[in-house]
Amino acid sequence: MSDASEKKDAAQSQYAGRGHNLKAIVLDRDGVINELMREGYVMDWADFRFRPGSLDAIARIHKAGLLTLIITNQSCIGRGMTTRENIDSIHQRMMGQIEEHGGKIDKIYMCPHAPDDGCDCRKPEIANFKRAMADFDMGPDDFIYIGDYKTDREAAERTGCGFEMVDERQSLADVVDRYL
Template sequence: MKLIILDRDGTLNEDRDDFVKSPDEWRPIPGALEACARLYRAGWQLVVATNQSGLARGLFDVATLDAMHAKMNALLAQHGGRIDAVFFCPHGPADGCDCRKPLPGLFHQIAARYQVDLRGVPVVGDSLRDLQAGATAGCEPHLVQTGKGARLDARGLAEIVRQVPGTLVHADLAAFADTLLSHRADPSALASGASVR
């Protein structure tokens, strides 16, 4: 099974310091939906793993979150792609759950749902906690320089690579797709590539 696990805010759509609270506020990062569609057409199944503490904070409800994801998939369908499933943590930082990234609970849910070993499965995110959660579950970490990743200087990028060894850095989701698809004939070439792209 060809599976990719994506973060949402800052990776697929524009991040907001005050949270993405409605479908109107859910705006795709330029090129992200096209990248997802390219990956989907190449035979990859895409799933999202996302912290959504706005639920615990009372900023929106599950129906509104579902509406955001309906918009996401409707826009993706226009490009010939789709997200197979969205796994989300509804808890706040102090709730003590095991599904809020950087803990790997969402990834364990994904592994159980798809009955797959996540070793080597790409995880793509814009922050350290995305990569830590994925790496703990055995995923191959990929950082995009959008969202929170866009705020990192060279030292910040190097620190993430130090904390999550093997991290590959890409300008955005489109650059990640370029890299993955260019190495589809030889998957090991991706893992042996440079740490920063």
């Protein structure tokens, strides 16, 4: 049995009867984990700033035995503004910080395409949600998606999973408090 499926089973039993029964928390990146860039994209580690409380919230998800996944659009790659290698290296550093704080990102699903590419993974399209469900043997009731934009909500609705909006009324930490 893989680590992921053991973890999933543990999460299943731990949360059975608590009303949520989640196996995973799936996160958007920009505006949820890290601050939005006022203009443009995070293409340099120096511009990556964790939002207040997000590192602790991610640690809490992991410590509760749930999977932590990320589904993110990074069209700066498809637009030719940066490379996949550069974004991957930013993600490595992000995950390093997260692990130092006791969290763990189990997998990142990234759409690198530009809007005109017509791909099936740029939110609100849901190919990355389908991949995550296949990879971790989940149905739409097994996770919630947490985003900060209307296309995040739309993707969650098309997927059939729960959705929580990070905005001026609630942070990632607030959502995690409520669910875990």
